[in-house]
Amino acid sequence: MSHVYLAVAITEIAIAALLFVRLAAGPTITDRIVALNTMSTQAALAVLFFSAFAGRTIYLDISLWLASFSYLGAVIWARYLERGLL
Amino acid sequence: MRDAIVIALAAIGLAFSLSGAVGILRMPDVYSRIQCSSKTITMGALPVLIALVVGMGPISSYGSRALLVAVLLLIVNPVASHALARAAYKTGVPMWRGAVVDQVRQQAEAGSGEADGPGRP
Numbered sequence: 001m002s003h004v005y006l007a008v009a010i011t012e013i014a015i016a017a018l019l020f021v022r023l024a025a026g027p028t029i030t031d032r033i034v035a036l037n038t039m040s041t042q043a044a045l046a047v048l049f050f051s052a053f054a055g056r057t058i059y060l061d062i063s064l065w066l067a068s069f070s071y072l073g074a075v076i077w078a079r080y081l082e083r084g085l086l
Numbered sequence: 087m088r089d090a091i092v093i094a095l096a097a098i099g100l101a102f103s104l105s106g107a108v109g110i111l112r113m114p115d116v117y118s119r120i121q122c123s124s125k126t127i128t129m130g131a132l133p134v135l136i137a138l139v140v141g142m143g144p145i146s147s148y149g150s151r152a153l154l155v156a157v158l159l160l161i162v163n164p165v166a167s168h169a170l171a172r173a174a175y176k177t178g179v180p181m182w183r184g185a186v187v188d189q190v191r192q193q194a195e196a197g198s199g200e201a202d203g204p205g206r207p
Contacts, residue, residue, distance in 0.1 A: 001089060005138075011100050015103050018107045033170060034170060037166060038107070041163075045155075048135075060151040067158045077170075078173035081174075
């Protein structure tokens with residue numbers, strides 16, 4: 001059963017690696033933020049599934065942190081683009 | 087039986103995630119990419135998380151964390167996508183030339199829209 005979790009984690013990492021193209025070649029900064037946001041979602045899922053594969057519950061909190069704070073970063077970037085610093 | 091359900095849900099979620107990533111790579115402008123990033127990636131993440139809940143049980147620490155991540159994604163992903171789209175529009179990122187409607191600009195030209203107006207170049 002655990003090899004299924006490892007396969008899911010590796011596939012999520014591969015999908016995130018696919019998004020490096022948009023992160024490098026995005027014409028505007030919003031494209032890069034969108035790609036980074038999606039990559040962090042995939043990374044959170046990959047960490048969750050890797051913790052289920054390895055049986056280490058300590059990685060679950062890293063996954064929760066990634067899933068919550070990456071969006072906070074996106075919102076802060078949007079606010080900065082709209083109104084400048086503060 | 088449970089393994090088959092887990093594999094099927096994970097395959098559905100990974101297929102949706104892959105299509106979302108390809109959409110982010112291939113779509114013509116920022117707003118279409120934000121659409122791919124919000125809807126398709128959320129739809130790709132939820133079946134994968136449900137697969138973990140089915141595989142590990144909802145009371146286990148893995149299943150409960152997966153449910154928590156699912157709730158976080160459902161709440162916070164639309165907020166971030168809306169903020170990014172609004173910031174892109176305000177900073178004047180041009181739409182694709184094949185776009186057919188711009189309702190914010192139409193409302194501003196009709197005089198009933200936002201006071202600060204659109205930022206299109």
